[in-house]
Amino acid sequence: MSDITLILLGAGSASRFKLPPKKQWLWSDKQPLWLQVAHNFESLYPFKETIIVSSKEDIQSMSNFSNHRFIEGGSTRQASLRNALEVVTTPFVLVSDIARCCLDIAMIERVISAKKSMSCVVPTLKVVDTLYFNQQPIDREKTQIIQTPQLSCTPTLKKALLGNQEFTDDSSAIASQGGEIIFVEGSPTAHKLTTVEDLKKLPCIKKPSTQALIGFGIDIHPFEEGKPMMLCGIHIDSPFGFKAHSDGDVAIHAIIDALLGAGGLGDIGEFYPDTSDDYKGADSSELLNDTVRRLRDLGYVIGNVDLTIIAQTPRLLTYKKAMRFNLAKLLNLTPNLVNIKATTAEKLGWIGRKEGVAVEAVATLYYYDWTQQ
Ligand code: MG
Numbered sequence: 001m002s003d004i005t006l007i008l009l010g011a012g013s014a015s016r017f018k019l020p021p022k023k024q025w026l027w028s029d030k031q032p033l034w035l036q037v038a039h040n041f042e043s044l045y046p047f048k049e050t051i052i053v054s055s056k057e058d059i060q061s062m063s064n065f066s067n068h069r070f071i072e073g074g075s076t077r078q079a080s081l082r083n084a085l086e087v088v089t090t091p092f093v094l095v096s097d098i099a100r101c102c103l104d105i106a107m108i109e110r111v112i113s114a115k116k117s118m119s120c121v122v123p124t125l126k127v128v129d130t131l132y133f134n135q136q137p138i139d140r141e142k143t144q145i146i147q148t149p150q151l152s153c154t155p156t157l158k159k160a161l162l163g164n165q166e167f168t169d170d171s172s173a174i175a176s177q178g179g180e181i182i183f184v185e186g187s188p189t190a191h192k193l194t195t196v197e198d199l200k201k202l203p204c205i206k207k208p209s210t211q212a213l214i215g216f217g218i219d220i221h222p223f224e225e226g227k228p229m230m231l232c233g234i235h236i237d238s239p240f241g242f243k244a245h246s247d248g249d250v251a252i253h254a255i256i257d258a259l260l261g262a263g264g265l266g267d268i269g270e271f272y273p274d275t276s277d278d279y280k281g282a283d284s285s286e287l288l289n290d291t292v293r294r295l296r297d298l299g300y301v302i303g304n305v306d307l308t309i310i311a312q313t314p315r316l317l318t319y320k321k322a323m324r325f326n327l328a329k330l331l332n333l334t335p336n337l338v339n340i341k342a343t344t345a346e347k348l349g350w351i352g353r354k355e356g357v358a359v360e361a362v363a364t365l366y367y368y369d370w371t372q373q
Helices: 033-044 056-062 077-085 106-111 155-161 172-175 196-201 250-262 285-298 319-333
Strands: 004-009 049-054 070-074 092-097 120-124 129-135 136-138 144-146 148-152 181-185 213-226 227-233 234-236 238-241 300-310 340-344 356-367
Touching: 004 033, 004 077, 033 049, 033 092, 033 106, 049 056, 049 077, 056 070, 070 077, 070 238, 077 155, 092 120, 092 155, 106 120, 106 148, 106 181, 120 172, 148 155, 148 172, 148 227, 155 172, 155 227, 172 181, 181 340, 213 250, 250 285, 250 319, 250 356, 285 300, 300 319, 319 340
Parallel strands: 004 049, 004 092, 049 070, 120 181, 300 340
Antiparallel strands: 092 148, 120 144, 120 148, 129 136, 213 238, 213 356, 227 234, 300 356
């Protein structure tokens, strides 16, 4: 049984990364970056377990992609690491940042093979530039650049992180406790993804696949007298609206399901549960806005949306254009990419008896092409 747990940290806000998706959600062919990093590490060593630390919202999405153990991060790198260490049972732990995404196999082997009880193994680089400190040149031979991943003795690292002092890496925390630091040769290719410019230095991130992802959604709501009727975010003149926990915009609900379906993200109930008071009487346009924002964060681009509203009543012909333009605005699409069809049920069944409305929607997503930057 392996004696090392891998911890991958990715809970930071990454405020210096100025692209629409979060950096851990850039797509490398058909894999999000965080998953590629985890798989690449796992192909190098049989870790007992891989723990991925991220935000609560990201974990909800990530858990649809893999069976890794996900732990919610804290407000700092150190707080995130502490949260992860709580569940580690192996004597050693290898900690890396997801942003350090292109692995140098030989360097990781050097780090792992140097492991020793009570210590921390750190890859380092020599400084090749001239260094000044307080306006005075200093001897660069006495300096070194510290990299990750770092391998630590688990109890030593846990103890080192107990106090309130903030450290920028694991080795400085362990060194502050008098722990032994073992230096091994680092790798000049192990760049960290911090800004968009760094992407040019990271050849392991492949161009995203151009495959279209298709999602389907369906929703049904019965009528409720006296409630305003909302469809596609447009108020429809009608003596009844839709019975629902939210405003009952059955068309937007079907679109949200189609979008989440295309992204492999589950369904509307998982994101905006109708058992939660947060969504009582919710404006469905805001839920769609939130879905669009999440998809953007996860590196998806919406291709198009097509929906069919099946309603015996109300008559929708005069509303269709307003619906199309309103949805296009909510989805950040041009109106030709948002198609709305309305049909009756030819007086058949519950729709034909004017008891409610059904909507079916199809949506496509693409991966955000970061190579165009
Ligand atoms: Mg619904």
